[in-house]
Amino acid sequence: MSRLEDLRAWFEEHAEGFRSLEAAFRDHLGQAIVAARLDDARLETRTKDVESFLVKATKSDGRGGFKYADPKTQLTDFVGARVMVPLSADVAPVARLVQRLYVVEEMSDQRAGTLLDVPGYQSLHFLVRFRDEDREALGLAERGVPDQPVELQVRSILQHAWASLQHDLMYKGERTPTDSVRRRLIALAGLLELADNEFMSVRLAHGDSAGVLDDSHAGGFDVAGVGAWAETLVGDEAGTEPAAWAAALRGALSELGATTADEADALLGEWRTRCLELARSVRAARPWATASYVVDLALRLSLGADYLARRGVSDVAAIEALDAECDDVRRSMEAP
Template sequence: MRDSAVLHDFDSWLAEHPTVVTDIQKVLSDELSDAGIAFDQVSVRIKDRGSYLTKIQDPRYPDYRDFDTAYDVLGVRVTVHTTSDVILLVGVMRSLFDVVSVTDKSAQTAGRGEFGYASSHVIARVTSSTLPSLAELEGRLIEIQVRTVLQHAWAEFEHDVRYKNPGHELSPEVHRAFTLAAGLIELADQQFDSIARATSTDGDATDDTELTATMLPGVLTMLVGNEYPMSKADYYRFAVDMLAANGVTTIGELSVLCAPEALAQLQETMGYGYPPGQVRLIDDLLLFTYGRDHIRRTVHIGDHASSRPGRLGNRWQKMGQRPRN
């Protein structure tokens, strides 16, 4: 196939979707934020035109034949703080996209007895049934990389060094330094996981203790368990505000809201595709308990207050527009 023909579909599609990068970045950021999932950043890029052409012509990629089979023209990267969050985010991607494959690069590297590149790569298709805001991308393949902030720093620096030295084999000293850094990063990520687990409980609190944003993650972990992951740190002040707006200001009152039967009813009603983050869980429990009053009392709360009425309205409809018994 001639180069011009190979590039025609690439150029035409991008010309028809001039805002695709910002569209995907906004939708995914909003989805993760709405779910109460902790993440560092969502970034989106379009594959370089020359790299696309080179890969199509590379016999090592026999399934990468044309624009429709080019799975990485659209690339998404989500960075998180812990390796536990990587596992969680891959699960979230399964619920948002039609996943074709998942490759754990970390496991592949470890399986070779090495330290090095670590990331989870998800190849998926956009589906309007779960992401209606991206309906115009229906069926489009997309590559999503999920990695920790430290893994991302290593990968970016390693790529930068190799990019600046094309065609030159790096010295054994440089290879050794990269390997050592990768090993230290793996150890650091393990310690961050340990810290997250160790700080997710608060054994000194009592039922009449006033709720604060600082203590809320640990208290919720005690009340609902580890099934619901911690949210972004700054979301917890929104959660405290939402709780207070509905008269829930102490641990005892929160424990009533989070009663096992309430959680079970909410899970059955919502049919979550993945465990919601703690703050999203609180928001849904309040909506499930207080109904329209919760919408009225908290519609102004949060970083995305302008879209909150619509999001709450959609959830309220899913709940059948009536609070739980």
């Protein structure tokens, strides 16, 4: 049997399992999105078809061999899913949901690519698998659903539009795009990124308290709630916290794993009752310090290096900078 025939036979034998995994994943994540009331998030799923699998599985490595020596185990995109959200700022609530629901085997933020100063492809990619307890509760084994990973992308509508058009031009055309075409594609990516930012500003200017896709119904608290919480902690007048700062604090809290006021209070520990004192000290040197800034600083003081770890920052320089900042703040608070 040739390699091609062998791969075709293998895939056809497993195709039903892939389709059942796709259906189970679509139902599970779809229901979770509805339950979390992430109403503007759109879920799409697909199972790789046999021809697409064979093309990828027999791709050359350019040296006379195959790019995938064992595509049956090396490929991970037999089942794929995509969640599209209105704006890039809406990606985070979906990402949080995914991280709560599944075993995340890989996560790569394509937004943080190598060329940060050049516009281009932006998307959040996951390789996820059902948790054992969910496989059992959903009876997946009994239904013959294989315990395999699912590739999941989370991206905004504009990110998706650019990625789709760019992919068609770059990879599906008969000709290799010229430098001029590539340059124009990059320019378009920049244009769409600006449009995304502008939509976000319009939302905020319009007074959309969420600023981002509102997952407060999923147990979180919205931007207005975060702003009010921060104002109370530092003793600021109600309604004075700028929405932009409250939105940024809400994003930080989400990354820290706090989606309710109680959870955020717990992160602050003893610093919860010292925010007023902290605000006075900080504002002596930084009069611009908003309530959100002060509370974020209190979180850094409370959590130390864990603040960065929870936010996915492991850089040694960042940890040292945080330690130095916290030491400075403590010293200035202790000074007479």
